[in-house]
Amino acid sequence: MNNLRLHNKWVLVTGASSGLGQEMARQLATLHKANLVIAARRADKLEQLKAELEKTAGVKVKVVVADLSTIEGADHVVAECLANGELYGAILNAGVTYFGRHSQLPWDKFESILKTNVIGVVRMANALVSHFETSKQEGGLMLVSSMAGFFPVPYQTAYSATKAFINAFGNALYNELTNPNFSITVFAPGGIATEMTHGAEFGELQGWLMPVQQAAKEAIRAFVTRKFNYIPGLMNRLGKVFMKFLPAKFIGGRMSKVYLKSLLKSEQQ
Template sequence: MPDLRHHRALVTGASSGIGREMARQLAAWGCDLTITARRRERLDELAAELTAAHGVEVRATACDLASPDGPRALYDDVMAAGEDVDVLINNAGFGHYQAFEHEPWEQLAATLQLNVTSLVELTHRFLPHLRAGGRRAYVLNVASIAAFQPVPYFACYAAAKSYVRDFSEALAHELAGTGVSVTCLCPGGTYTEFMDHSGQTLGRVAKASMRDAQSVARQALLATLRGRRTVVTGWMNVLSCFLTRFVPRRAAAWSSVAVLGKPAPARPELARAAIDVAASDPGPDGREPGPGSDHAETE
């Protein structure tokens, strides 16, 4: 069992799903935590639970990373608290399974802000501190198996996750030998709240590859501590991502729809709920993915 005493992890999207399970696993390994999401009540409950169960220091701070001001506000909050973060987990994210033209621009903008811009900004702001700590440090970015192919009706979400994967792998190369490792988690379907808000109805194949958030979180964290650059969870997902490289891109897009099915009719109120959940938690990201939330991955 890893010994993470005297380490501190910052976990975004920690109020549910994969992010919450990562916080629980890290606490069990003795790691102090700063946990963030929009839903303060849930964060406070989780902080109390982990402190009582494992005796670690857990500080909860509410932050909306779907807002352009969110990353700077979170960074300033951590600096003001004098916390020495050496494990950065960019887990918050979300997506909505719907035709691009039917999605409100506000939701698309929030998707890109949360899944891409906030993740990159937090990494950029914290990286000098990770390098200056004088010991091994870790960055874990949550993408998705959607990063491996175009996914119709998840056009922005899948493209954002592709960005996260490429960014993470490139940064891992840049930081080789510095003592800071970068890992990209690419979960497939994961049982989290994202499924309630994404507007997705899973087909038989997609349901067969679903995993629980606890096992995804543990696998991701162990891979991070070992310095792996990319980790795909679940053997069916590993096989799918491997085979995708041999399939024409147009066929890969078609297969995504064949597995995930067509989206439900557009419902503005569902889109609004997705934005609200996201910024609070996902997700999807695996788990995998809800706005600002912990990933409840939707592939």
């Protein structure tokens, strides 16, 4: 299968108002000259990004404001992307987390995590895959997951569980594809230095976080080269291999101590 050719092609990026999504949009526009559909809830942030990229990169940018924790929002984004029949690729990046004791996670917050990280992603992926399977057009889909989906992370219990679903969903769905010109990539980074990890509870973990520019660069490379699974960062990839030989209970226990230390420190501030 040939690499994706993004120049002058339309690519969707969800969660583009900040963090990894915003940086991927910037690099897709400036380095690959892709036209973009950028989607998120914050209209002001999206409009700022649109103005920046159209001026500096000379590409076309379409803003879609939507709450991707709702079926209506997910459907609206897909409909806007497919309206002109020119969508070439999609990066489903939008996601939310909760860092704290699971017993203190309010039910409505848990539902929001589940709806954004799982239901919204699956709703959009279903529609996009159906489009490319039916049309037989060339293209690609990337689901942004996390290493937390491979190794459950205490104190990010719900988030970790949703990412485990995305890992399994994306890998399984890839093997159901019949369009030889379409691919699904699961991108599973470790921690990234973004707005989502800027809170005090992540203070002790800052040294582990990958710069967002590096994560975005590796994400786009994985997307373009149609990787099946991809973990950015050599040490992260080696860590995943090494941890296969350790008991899951031991790994969870070690992670629990590190994350709890950071959480407790933030509570004392």
